[in-house]
Amino acid sequence: MVRTIITYPTPPSVQYGTDVRFFDSSLFELLQDLKDTIEANHLQALAAFQIGSYYNVVTVKKEDGEFLELINPRLLSSSGSITSQESTAYFPGLTAEVTRFETISVIYQDREGKDQSLKANGAFAVLLQRKLDYTFGSSFINKLSKEEKKRFEKKLEFGSDVAISESCPTTFKRDYLQKASKAAFVIMFAMIVIALLFSNDDTKQNLWEYQLYGSYFVVLMQIVYIFYGQYEGKRYSSCTSCQIGNIIGTAAIALFKLTLIMVISYFLIKP
Amino acid sequence: MARVVVLGGGVSGHTAATFAAKWLGKNHEVVVVTPNSKWNWIPSNIWVGVGQMTKEDVTFELEPVYKKAGITFKQAKAVSINPEGSESSVKPFVTIEYTGQGKAGSSENVEYDYLINATGPKLNFGATPGLGEGSNLGEFTVSVCTADHADHASHELQKCIDKMKKGERQKFLVGTGHGMCTCQGAAFEYIFNIEHELKKAGVRDMADIKWISNESFLGDFGVGGLHMKAMGFAVSSRIFAESLFAERNVDWIIGAHVNRVEKGKVHYELLDGTMGEETFDFSMLIPPFAGVGLKAYNKAGEDITSSVFAPNGFMKVDANYAAGSYENWKASDWPSTYQNPTYKNMFACGIAFAPPHPISKPMSSPNGTAIGPTPPRTGMPSGIMGKTVARSICDLILKGENAPLHKASMAEMGAACVASAGKGLFNGTAAAMTIYPVVPDFEKYPGTGRDTDYTFGEIGLAGHWIKHILHYMFIYKAKLNPGWTMIPE
Numbered sequence: 001m002v003r004t005i006i007t008y009p010t011p012p013s014v015q016y017g018t019d020v021r022f023f024d025s026s027l028f029e030l031l032q033d034l035k036d037t038i039e040a041n042h043l044q045a046l047a048a049f050q051i052g053s054y055y056n057v058v059t060v061k062k063e064d065g066e067f068l069e070l071i072n073p074r075l076l077s078s079s080g081s082i083t084s085q086e087s088t089a090y091f092p093g094l095t096a097e098v099t100r101f102e103t104i105s106v107i108y109q110d111r112e113g114k115d116q117s118l119k120a121n122g123a124f125a126v127l128l129q130r131k132l133d134y135t136f137g138s139s140f141i142n143k144l145s146k147e148e149k150k151r152f153e154k155k156l157e158f159g160s161d162v163a164i165s166e167s168c169p170t171t172f173k174r175d176y177l178q179k180a181s182k183a184a185f186v187i188m189f190a191m192i193v194i195a196l197l198f199s200n201d202d203t204k205q206n207l208w209e210y211q212l213y214g215s216y217f218v219v220l221m222q223i224v225y226i227f228y229g230q231y232e233g234k235r236y237s238s239c240t241s242c243q244i245g246n247i248i249g250t251a252a253i254a255l256f257k258l259t260l261i262m263v264i265s266y267f268l269i270k271p
Numbered sequence: 272m273a274r275v276v277v278l279g280g281g282v283s284g285h286t287a288a289t290f291a292a293k294w295l296g297k298n299h300e301v302v303v304v305t306p307n308s309k310w311n312w313i314p315s316n317i318w319v320g321v322g323q324m325t326k327e328d329v330t331f332e333l334e335p336v337y338k339k340a341g342i343t344f345k346q347a348k349a350v351s352i353n354p355e356g357s358e359s360s361v362k363p364f365v366t367i368e369y370t371g372q373g374k375a376g377s378s379e380n381v382e383y384d385y386l387i388n389a390t391g392p393k394l395n396f397g398a399t400p401g402l403g404e405g406s407n408l409g410e411f412t413v414s415v416c417t418a419d420h421a422d423h424a425s426h427e428l429q430k431c432i433d434k435m436k437k438g439e440r441q442k443f444l445v446g447t448g449h450g451m452c453t454c455q456g457a458a459f460e461y462i463f464n465i466e467h468e469l470k471k472a473g474v475r476d477m478a479d480i481k482w483i484s485n486e487s488f489l490g491d492f493g494v495g496g497l498h499m500k501a502m503g504f505a506v507s508s509r510i511f512a513e514s515l516f517a518e519r520n521v522d523w524i525i526g527a528h529v530n531r532v533e534k535g536k537v538h539y540e541l542l543d544g545t546m547g548e549e550t551f552d553f554s555m556l557i558p559p560f561a562g563v564g565l566k567a568y569n570k571a572g573e574d575i576t577s578s579v580f581a582p583n584g585f586m587k588v589d590a591n592y593a594a595g596s597y598e599n600w601k602a603s604d605w606p607s608t609y610q611n612p613t614y615k616n617m618f619a620c621g622i623a624f625a626p627p628h629p630i631s632k633p634m635s636s637p638n639g640t641a642i643g644p645t646p647p648r649t650g651m652p653s654g655i656m657g658k659t660v661a662r663s664i665c666d667l668i669l670k671g672e673n674a675p676l677h678k679a680s681m682a683e684m685g686a687a688c689v690a691s692a693g694k695g696l697f698n699g700t701a702a703a704m705t706i707y708p709v710v711p712d713f714e715k716y717p718g719t720g721r722d723t724d725y726t727f728g729e730i731g732l733a734g735h736w737i738k739h740i741l742h743y744m745f746i747y748k749a750k751l752n753p754g755w756t757m758i759p760e
Contacts, residue, residue: 105541107542
């Protein structure tokens with residue numbers, strides 16, 4: 001079956017390669033899909049990763065038209081270096097200059113699970129290295145030099161992060177809790193203004209009580225924010241490395257604002 | 272009054288003994304049998320090996336600490352176990368041979384109610400011709416496995432630095448000295464600490480540094496590699512390691528079984544069956560581990576070693592040793608209580624228990640040589656196992672024989688590892704990694720077998736600070752200073 005090749009800017013549906021443990025019909029089906037997809041798209045090779053499978057499998061169409069199936073391949077040894085213009089199906093129509101090993105030795109298993117090895121050099125070695133990188137969840141971009149990466153990224157409409165990071169939400173549900181706190185702050189600030197207009201003690205007593213209720217509400221919102229925020233942060237742990245720090249920092253700022261409002265209220269409102 | 276005998280005073284044994292003594296109180300006895308008079312914080316040995324710490328910084332005398340904790344200390348090595356007792360004794364006992372305390376060479380039978388085998392490994396240098404004899408390090412390479420080895424390594428390293436300062440180019444080869452080694456992490460830390468020190472000494476341009484290991488890909492670390500989420504990127508440990516090696520200009524040989532060492536040269540076989548050799552001026556090769564060679568006898572005095580211990584000399588516990596080939600491996604093969612299946616009052620933890628199979632994919636060369644990392648059981652998991660076993664035994668003693676055992680399977684356990692890549696307050700670096708679970712559970716987490724939300728890593732200066740703080744924290748804990756129980760394993 002011809003499968004859809006995942007192309008930029010769709011993030012790869014899987015991020016990690018894993019070894020094949022069972023040499024059964026599902027593996028043979030995957031190998032057939034890879035061959036069909038290579039034929040249909042006139043490609044030289046495909047890693048299973050490129051059609052959304054997390055297995056360490058690479059299929060190469062050789063010059064004689066036969067297919068080479070590499071299951072659980074490992075790049076064992078290498079020598080020399082070669083720089084060439086490369087393209088990959090993930091970035092259709094784009095090329096980049098990449099430096100790789102000139103000669104490599106690869107060990108792998110065939111469809112029967114038997115250990116095999118091969119030596120490759122030149123263009124074939126470059127092709128295998130590019131596919132092997134995919135089987136370990138790396139991307140084409142990881143192999144570019146700093147300068148080449150900058151040049152390549154300019155050609156990408158959405159930057160390079162989309163290719164390797166998981167889809168991150170731009171807003172979090174926890175932000176609604178901060179919005180509620182901000183609304184409470186506006187009301188509490190309005191209470192201070194009203195208190196300045198009315199000098200009646202009874203009114204001030206009522207306003208002070210409202211301020212107290214408001215402060216309880218904000219404190220409660222912040223406690224919920226800290227715990228819910230941590231839960232939500234763990235679900236998107238790859239999006240940012242310091243979410244927990246941000247959550248605590250945001251809560252601390254809100255509580256500082258609350259303290260300020262309550263101190264002002266104490267002197268201006270409390271009868 | 273019950274007696275708990277702990278064989279070994281390393282991370283696992285020391286943790287088990289100290290917690291058991293705390294939980295059992297004065298009504299029961301805890302005995303530690305260990306051939307060394309000092310406790311060694313092994314992770315810091317790599318810093319001794321590059322002259323950044325002294326032997327004294329990473330060790331302390333055990334006797335005063337055990338005295339404080341009310342633990343009976345016997346500086347001796349265990350020779351054999353009689354789990355059924357003998358014809359003249361009903362109680363099971365361990366035969367020990369003293370190595371210190373003024374009784375060196377003399378033997379004693381120590382009876383026990385419960386036994387914890389936490390002997391750690393025998394450093395099997397003898398497995399590779401030229402690497403050493405038996406458990407003794409040979410003359411051609413150095414090691415960082417013990418504080419003494421590391422101290423020796425540091426002096427050898429200094430000699431190389433002196434030569435480079437005089438304009439003599441030097442070649443460094445660091446890694447594993449056999450196809451079935453574990454502890455790639457220690458060699459990984461050591462090679463980058465050497466690189467860092469050479470840079471500091473201003474002789475980095477005079478050195479060729481090369482890595483040699485039995486991993487089938489860089490970054491396997493004996494756990495089949497890991498996938499780390501860091502700074503918004505998903506990085507395989509292979510990509511992470513390759514980048515680090517390339518950045519520091521360190522070359523590598525992988526999938527290698529070192530089969531012979533001679534002066535200035537190693538011979539190796541690769542996973543594709545090819546043979547090679549590599550020269551060196553300085554080489555640190557980790558030896559393979561084996562059991563310490565404990566024997567076991569039944570009541571009649573017949574040798575039952577093969578039923579108590581696995582062929583590699585590690586003690587059998589509640590693991591599935593009949594899992595078979597790679598595709599049949601399951602998370603449930605791994606032990607959770609560490610209790611010996613035959614003798615229920617015997618437990619083994621840390622490196623001393625026999626793992627059911629490796630974690631990394633098993634591989635062999637066309638010549639039939641098995642080349643692949645054996646599973647690591649050191650550091651954090653080792654401490655957790657020790658504490659769990661101690662808790663189980665304390666419950667059996669205090670709550671009765673039917674008390675349920677506590678569990679700590681490596682397939683349900685996470686681990687944190689901080690691998691130093693250079694020591695320095697402002698220019699040090701270390702890779703901090705967490706992995707969950709240590710043993711992949713392919714049924715629970717299809718794909719990699721791990722929960723990638725809890726498997727992450729970063730490298731940087733902060734990692735080094737953490738590593739340095741951990742050094743002081745764990746030595747503080749091991750010395751049983753106030754609040755020691757609050758410090759996690």
